[in-house]
Amino acid sequence: MAENYKVLAYELRKQTVAIIMSGKGGHIGGDMSVMDILMTLYFRQMNLSPENQDSPDRDYLIMSKGHCVEALYAVLAEKGFFPLEQVKEEYLRFGSPFIGHPNNKLPGIEMNSGSLGHGLPVGIGIALANRMDHRKNRVYVVMGDGELAEGSVWEGAMAAGMYQLDELCAVIDRNGLQISGSTEEVMAHEDLKRRFESFGWHVEEVWQGNDSDALNQAFDRAKQVKGKPTVVIAHTVKGFGSSIMENQVAWHHHVPEEEEYRQIIHDLEERKQAVLTNSQVREEAAGHE
Amino acid sequence: MNKIPNRAAICEVLMEQAANDRDIVVLCSDSRGSASLAPFAERYPEQFVEVGIAEQNLVGIAAGLAKGGKKVFAASPACFLSTRSYEQVKVDVAYSATNVTLIGISGGVSYGALGMSHHSAQDIAAISAIPNIRVYLPSDRHQTRCLIESLLKDSLPAYIRVGRNPVEDIYEEGSVPFVLNQATVLAEGKDAAILACGEMVAPALGASRLLAKEGISAAVLDMYSIKPIDKEAVLRAAGTCGLLVTVEEHSPYGGLGAAVSQIVAERGTARVIQLSLPDAPVITGNSQEVFDYYGLNKAGIAAKIRENVKR
Ligand SMILES: Cc1ncc(C[n+]2csc(CCOP(=O)(O)OP(=O)(O)O)c2C)c(N)n1
Numbered sequence: 001m002a003e004n005y006k007v008l009a010y011e012l013r014k015q016t017v018a019i020i021m022s023g024k025g026g027h028i029g030g031d032m033s034v035m036d037i038l039m040t041l042y043f044r045q046m047n048l049s050p051e052n053q054d055s056p057d058r059d060y061l062i063m064s065k066g067h068c069v070e071a072l073y074a075v076l077a078e079k080g081f082f083p084l085e086q087v088k089e090e091y092l093r094f095g096s097p098f099i100g101h102p103n104n105k106l107p108g109i110e111m112n113s114g115s116l117g118h119g120l121p122v123g124i125g126i127a128l129a130n131r132m133d134h135r136k137n138r139v140y141v142v143m144g145d146g147e148l149a150e151g152s153v154w155e156g157a158m159a160a161g162m163y164q165l166d167e168l169c170a171v172i173d174r175n176g177l178q179i180s181g182s183t184e185e186v187m188a189h190e191d192l193k194r195r196f197e198s199f200g201w202h203v204e205e206v207w208q209g210n211d212s213d214a215l216n217q218a219f220d221r222a223k224q225v226k227g228k229p230t231v232v233i234a235h236t237v238k239g240f241g242s243s244i245m246e247n248q249v250a251w252h253h254h255v256p257e258e259e260e261y262r263q264i265i266h267d268l269e270e271r272k273q274a275v276l277t278n279s280q281v282r283e284e285a286a287g288h289e
Numbered sequence: 290m291n292k293i294p295n296r297a298a299i300c301e302v303l304m305e306q307a308a309n310d311r312d313i314v315v316l317c318s319d320s321r322g323s324a325s326l327a328p329f330a331e332r333y334p335e336q337f338v339e340v341g342i343a344e345q346n347l348v349g350i351a352a353g354l355a356k357g358g359k360k361v362f363a364a365s366p367a368c369f370l371s372t373r374s375y376e377q378v379k380v381d382v383a384y385s386a387t388n389v390t391l392i393g394i395s396g397g398v399s400y401g402a403l404g405m406s407h408h409s410a411q412d413i414a415a416i417s418a419i420p421n422i423r424v425y426l427p428s429d430r431h432q433t434r435c436l437i438e439s440l441l442k443d444s445l446p447a448y449i450r451v452g453r454n455p456v457e458d459i460y461e462e463g464s465v466p467f468v469l470n471q472a473t474v475l476a477e478g479k480d481a482a483i484l485a486c487g488e489m490v491a492p493a494l495g496a497s498r499l500l501a502k503e504g505i506s507a508a509v510l511d512m513y514s515i516k517p518i519d520k521e522a523v524l525r526a527a528g529t530c531g532l533l534v535t536v537e538e539h540s541p542y543g544g545l546g547a548a549v550s551q552i553v554a555e556r557g558t559a560r561v562i563q564l565s566l567p568d569a570p571v572i573t574g575n576s577q578e579v580f581d582y583y584g585l586n587k588a589g590i591a592a593k594i595r596e597n598v599k600r
């Protein structure tokens with residue numbers, strides 16, 4: 001089970017990179033770091049599918065770090081919201097709805113984003129509306145760590161704490177990098193856990209933020225928390241999946257050259273195969289017991 | 290074709306001047322790369338402030354630095370700088386009259402395929418509506434240089450918008466006919482006058498040359514200063530031509546076309562036709578595709594004049 005998701009995450013990364021190559025643009029570093037978060041939410045947590053996307057009972061996700069829309073396109077395509085082929089044909093092309101940020105003309109996307117620091121207040125509004133109507137849907141807001149420098153995030157953090165929005169779950173893709181350097185050089189937030197706690201939040205720190213099982217458990221625990229919003233701080237690796245881009249600030253929005261593209265696909269495939277081999281070995285070992 | 294974008298010209302001037310002027314301070318909001326200001330940050334780390342992704346903070350801190358005696362240049366994408374930080378611009382920069390020059394980078398539809406969050410089609414309207422701040426859209430790198438050099442000589446607030454891509458040279462290095470706050474007449478004409486700003490000046494010139502071959506004489510004015518606007522130049526053009534065509538990478542509201550129309554409606558006798566982006570989310574694509582779609586190119590401008598000129 002867990003292996004299936006690991007394999008899926010590598011597949012979705014390959015698709016994401018293919019999307020970037022098709023339109024010659026995108027934010028590959030943050031796509032790779034956020035993939036396990038998105039995949040875990042859409043495939044293991046959220047009550048959302050093309051069938052119930054208009055139901056008031058669906059769970060909501062706001063992609064506040066909207067620049068990583070390519071990862072979202074790959075996940076939504078896999079969920080059946082639109083064909084992957086269509087994304088690759090239209091992404092960033094003239095007049096296409098598959099633009100470089102989420103837009104809600106597309107199925108599966110709730111809100112337009114792209115300007116950082118908007119998602120949390122919007123998520124709070126959705127959570128409040130659900131509460132007014134006595135609904136229990138979860139609301140997820142996915143943010144970048146550089147994004148946390150926006151004051152609006154902390155205005156929202158204050159409000160979510162005060163209104164005790166326990167159905168609200170913020171997720172921070174804590175990859176430690178933004179455009180101009182590390183978050184610690186650009187605008188530091190070392191004591192993130194304490195900061196959120198002091199705003200009245202429950203904090204789930206996930207040290208293996210690219211491990212779907214670890215994330216899944218944190219999201220499960222968050223659902224049990226009453227009277228407080230939860231923030232999942234996912235410690236991820238920017239560019240996760242290929243050594244040529246991991247933790248490299250230049251890969252924030254670098255578009256791979258052909259040679260680099262081949263290398264990335266090779267690395268992702270290799271890691272996927274390693275997962276499959278490991279699980280086979282384990283199964284065989286179990287069979288011999 | 291020139292490879293240096295206007296934003297890089299800004300960095301060049303600031304680097305030169307900062308060597309002798311320790312009061313020049315540059316601020317960025319995780320935007321030094323896209324602003325072409327990374328070389329400045331590297332060479333003058335003590336005259337550079339990084340605020341992270343926080344545009345309101347950027348403008349507030351800029352105003353404070355200016356209050357403390359610094360000559361401040363704050364650079365961030367035009368879409369965020371002009372609207373996210375709007376109140377800081379209004380109160381802390383314009384109202385308090387602090388020596389801050391705001392540099393809106395990647396303006397207009399430079400980030401064409403990224404959608405409306407990243408388009409700045411309202412910045413001229415937004416900033417122009419605030420008293421006590423000037424608004425400039427330079428057309429090429431040489432004029433950009435003159436503008437920055439000139440702004441360094443005074444201490445009044447200003448907003449400058451530049452695009453992301455290098456644009457054709459309009460002027461020759463070292464001989465730019467530049468007077469602060471005055472329009473530059475690039476071509477004389479008697480049938481129509483094209484008034485353009487920023488990246489639209491090049492296609493305006495192109496249109497004028499195209500029309501000349503057909504016997505239509507179209508003047509071209511580089512209206513890089515939108516506020517204050519050169520009223521005399523507008524009225525002179527209106528008087529000679531009777532047909533003014535404004536061209537801008539902006540919404541039809543509150544931009545160059547609107548400003549020109551206001552002047553002409555009061556004192557002039559000419560017809561004003563506005564070419565601009567529509568009052569709708571702009572179609573996405575690279576900026577040339579977007580310009581072509583809305584007729585903001587030399588063929589589109591020429592066609593508009595051909596249709597409307599009285600012969
Ligand atoms: C309000 C706003 N300011 C600036 C930007 C430009 N921008 C796009 S991505 C980015 C860096 C984001 O860093 P982070 O939040 O850490 O995201 P990640 O590392 O996950 O890509 C910036 C500054 C923006 N999209 N919105």
Ligand SMILES: [Mg+2]
Pocket residue numbers: 144145146173174175176177178
């Ligand atoms: Mg980051």
